[in-house]
Amino acid sequence: MGTAGIIIWVLTIGLFVLYFFIAMRQKSKAEESFSNYAIGGGALPFYLLFFSHFANIMGVGNFMGHAGSAYVNGLPWLVFILGEQGSKIIFALVFAGMAGKMTYNTFPEMIDDLITRDKITRALCGLLASSIMIAWIGGQGKAFGQLFGVFTGISPTPIILLFTAMFVFYTTMGGMLSLVWMDFVQGLICIVFGSLFYLVAFSKIDFSFAVLGARLAEVGKAELFSFAGTDTISIITKFVTGCVGILVAQIYWQPCFAAKNPKIAKRSMLYGGSVAIIMTMCTAVVGLIILTMNQGLSQGEAMSWFMLNEVPLIVTIMLFVLILAAGMSSADSNLNSAAILISNDLIKTFKTDLNDKQMIKLTRTLTVIIGAIAALGGIYASSIMSLFSKAYSMAGAGLVPLLIIGLLWKEDSSTGPTMGKKNSKVTPWGSRVGIVVGAVLSQVTALGPNAILIALAASAVCIIVISLLTRNISNNPKFVSEGNVNPMQKAY
Numbered sequence: 001m002g003t004a005g006i007i008i009w010v011l012t013i014g015l016f017v018l019y020f021f022i023a024m025r026q027k028s029k030a031e032e033s034f035s036n037y038a039i040g041g042g043a044l045p046f047y048l049l050f051f052s053h054f055a056n057i058m059g060v061g062n063f064m065g066h067a068g069s070a071y072v073n074g075l076p077w078l079v080f081i082l083g084e085q086g087s088k089i090i091f092a093l094v095f096a097g098m099a100g101k102m103t104y105n106t107f108p109e110m111i112d113d114l115i116t117r118d119k120i121t122r123a124l125c126g127l128l129a130s131s132i133m134i135a136w137i138g139g140q141g142k143a144f145g146q147l148f149g150v151f152t153g154i155s156p157t158p159i160i161l162l163f164t165a166m167f168v169f170y171t172t173m174g175g176m177l178s179l180v181w182m183d184f185v186q187g188l189i190c191i192v193f194g195s196l197f198y199l200v201a202f203s204k205i206d207f208s209f210a211v212l213g214a215r216l217a218e219v220g221k222a223e224l225f226s227f228a229g230t231d232t233i234s235i236i237t238k239f240v241t242g243c244v245g246i247l248v249a250q251i252y253w254q255p256c257f258a259a260k261n262p263k264i265a266k267r268s269m270l271y272g273g274s275v276a277i278i279m280t281m282c283t284a285v286v287g288l289i290i291l292t293m294n295q296g297l298s299q300g301e302a303m304s305w306f307m308l309n310e311v312p313l314i315v316t317i318m319l320f321v322l323i324l325a326a327g328m329s330s331a332d333s334n335l336n337s338a339a340i341l342i343s344n345d346l347i348k349t350f351k352t353d354l355n356d357k358q359m360i361k362l363t364r365t366l367t368v369i370i371g372a373i374a375a376l377g378g379i380y381a382s383s384i385m386s387l388f389s390k391a392y393s394m395a396g397a398g399l400v401p402l403l404i405i406g407l408l409w410k411e412d413s414s415t416g417p418t419m420g421k422k423n424s425k426v427t428p429w430g431s432r433v434g435i436v437v438g439a440v441l442s443q444v445t446a447l448g449p450n451a452i453l454i455a456l457a458a459s460a461v462c463i464i465v466i467s468l469l470t471r472n473i474s475n476n477p478k479f480v481s482e483g484n485v486n487p488m489q490k491a492y
Contacts, residue, residue: 003313005153008320015324019170022181026174034356035105037175037363038340039258042103046264048180049255051187053088053272055329056251064323066280067306068299070287074224078284085280087246088273092266095247099256100265102419107253108345111399114417115406117481118428119349124435125402126345128395130370132249133338135391137167137374140331144324145379160375167331168371171339172364176258179333186325193322194279200315201286201306204293212285215292224288233450240452244396248403250337335374339366349481390443397455398439402431405463428479430467434459 030037070077104110108125112118144163145156170178205211213225246252252269259265290297290306297305307316343363348354354362406424407417415423438459441447447454 007317008148011317011321012324015321015328016166016170018185019182019328020173022185023170023173023178026178026181030173030175030177031357031360034359034363035103036177037360038105038344039103039254040176040180042258043260044180044255044258044264045260046268048184049259049264049268050272052180052183052255052333053252053269054275055183055187055190055325056255056333064300064303066284067287067290067303068301070284071291071297071302072299074221074226074288076227077287078281081277081280081284083240085273085277087244088252088269088276091247091252092270092273095253096256096269097262097266098417099253100259100262102257102417104253104257104419106341106344107248107250108341110253111402111406112345112349112481113419114422115402115424115426116428116431117422118431119479119481121402121428121431121435122349122481123346124432125399126341126349128398128435128439129248129250129345130338130341132391132395133251133334133341134370134374136251136334137164137331137338137371138376140167140327140334141375142379144327157379160379163327163331164371164375167328167335168368171332171335172367175336175360175363176254179329179336180255180258182332183329186329189325190279190322190329191275193318197315197319197322198279198282198286200311201289202282204289204310212288212292216288219292219295221291221295224291233453237449237452240396240456244392244400244452244456246392246396248395248399250341251333254337254340335367335371338370339363342366342370393442393452393455394439397442397452397459398435401438401456401460401463402426402434405460406431409464409467425467425471426463427467427470427473429470429473430463430465433466434463437462 033041035041066077066081069080099110102110104113106126107129108122111125112122116122141160141164142156145160148154148159149156170182205215213222216222216225256265256269259268286306287302290302290310293310294305307319311319340363343359343366347362348359406426409425410423411425412423415421417423438455441455441458442452444451
């Protein structure tokens with residue numbers, strides 16, 4: 001192990017100690033109620049949520065995965081990024097303000113209260129929404145394994161297990177309250193070190209896209225610097241896949257529910273998402289810069305090779321700290337979100353007598369279990385981005401039609417979304433069938449590259465048609481949710 005490897009381990013241990021201190025400081029307050037543990041009591045300020053949104057978005061998968069994907073796919077990969085990252089802007093403008101008025105613990109809880117009042121639908125929503133979070137955790141672990149493998153020579157598998165164990169440890173301590181303070185530190189690191197790294201990377205092409213295009217042509221890769229010849233359906237599919245998955249990700253709804261008021265919820269996500277989309281696009285361009293230097297790398301090796309061979313040691317260490325901070329932030333937040341989804345929407349939905357103390361204990365137990373599952377995903381997945389794309393398409397196709405149709409197709413068109421009030425014409429059977437049809441069709445390879453588009457359309461049709469056919473069918477009381485038992489609208 002060289003000098004870089006030793007420094008990396010020292011910095012890693014230092015960050016772990018800092019995060020442990022933060023988690024322990026927030027532990028007692030988080031344990032006061034499940035609301036504190038899940039959404040920080042719904043009273044978090046702008047500066048914490050801004051850095052939380054930004055740090056969560058800039059995971060290690062974005063720094064490693066998007067650079068590697070652009071290295072292989074070229075400029076067309078920017079379309080996926082535009083969908084994935086641009087959806088945060090859509091979310092901020094359309095949904096964040098609405099979510100900021102409310103104090104739900106999860107996105108499926110909101111769907112249940114405002115749209116369906118159906119336990120089965122809520123459980124399906126929780127299951128699909130958690131798949132996105134679990135995929136993200138696995139992706140962070142896989143990227144850490146690849147990165148440490150390059151710098152230290154250690155096999156990726158024990159690194160994935162080690163980092164997952166650390167994510168689990170400090171996530172269980174303070175819940176949302178500890179995570180937002182960790183994100184504050186990690187977000188500052190990302191902005192400062194990220195900006196410095198992009199300056200170094202873009203200096204390789206004299207800060208000119210014309211130079212980048214010319215150098216790609218020189219190495220026989222001119223086609224990757226163009227959208228010419230790219231299948232239109234493929235471009236649309238990449239955009240839609242990135243977009244729809246994010247719109248139903250608990251990691252973005254949760255900070256909005258945690259915001260002190262709707263204005264803070266909207267502004268924090270809008271500004272955080274705007275910074276993130278710029279930095280993620282820059283990361284993809286770095287992948288193309290790497291391609292001009294070495295055409296014999298695999299997708300997972302691109303960024304690591306660049307760090308080892310093309311930048312000074314101080315920049316390599318700086319970038320490593322950046323990736324480490326980003327990965328930790330994304331992993332711990334997703335781990336927390338996944339555990340809360342399963343405890344709140346799969347288990348408590350059918351076991352309603354759980355108190356706050358029991359819910360916190362259950363969520364901590366689930367954090368350990370989910371961490372183990374995600375670690376296995378990180379070890380065996382073919383690539384970082386394959387984990388994300390599969391989860392995005394499945395959850396997005398199953399849940400986005402229900403969210404949009406459920407909020408727009410109202411019983412009373414004059415009334416907006418209000419906690420404790422169901423105001424949707426969607427029926428439980430319509431939502432159940434729509435979710436299953438969308439999720440399943442999105443994974444049918446026989447449908448070709450436009451599977452996600454077919455799945456979204458089929459889900460929407462099923463929700464509307466079956467809801468019309470089942471308007472007068474009563475639910476089995478065993479599967480009917482009672483809605484939010486403590487509706488609390490936040491003040492503007």
